[in-house]
Amino acid sequence: MAIRPVDIRRKEFKNGFRGYDANQVDDFLDEVADEFERTFAENQRMSEEITTLQERLQQFEDLESSIREGLVHAQQTARDLR
Numbered sequence: 465m466a467i468r469p470v471d472i473r474r475k476e477f478k479n480g481f482r483g484y485d486a487n488q489v490d491d492f493l494d495e496v497a498d499e500f501e502r503t504f505a506e507n508q509r510m511s512e513e514i515t516t517l518q519e520r521l522q523q524f525e526d527l528e529s530s531i532r533e534g535l536v537h538a539q540q541t542a543r544d545l546r
Contacts (some may be wrong), residue, residue: 469504472497 479486483499 467500469497471500472500 477483477486477489501520
């Protein structure tokens with residue numbers, strides 16, 4: 465199960481006899497959730513950037529293929545003219 469920042473913020477713990485200070489736990493969970501949110505947003509941005517770069521790479525590979533085909537065709541034409 466994937467953990468989302470909202471899951472961290474809403475997590476509640478049972479009170480124990482000699483448990484942790486609830487305020488400290490809540491503060492720490494808020495810090496964790498903030499950092500997790502930043503990391504999650506950066507991950508999203510990087511995933512989108514990867515997709516964009518993969519699309520551009522495909523365009524360049526297609527262009528390279530066209531140039532190679534054109535070069536081969538030019539070489540054949542030059543050969544035929546000799």
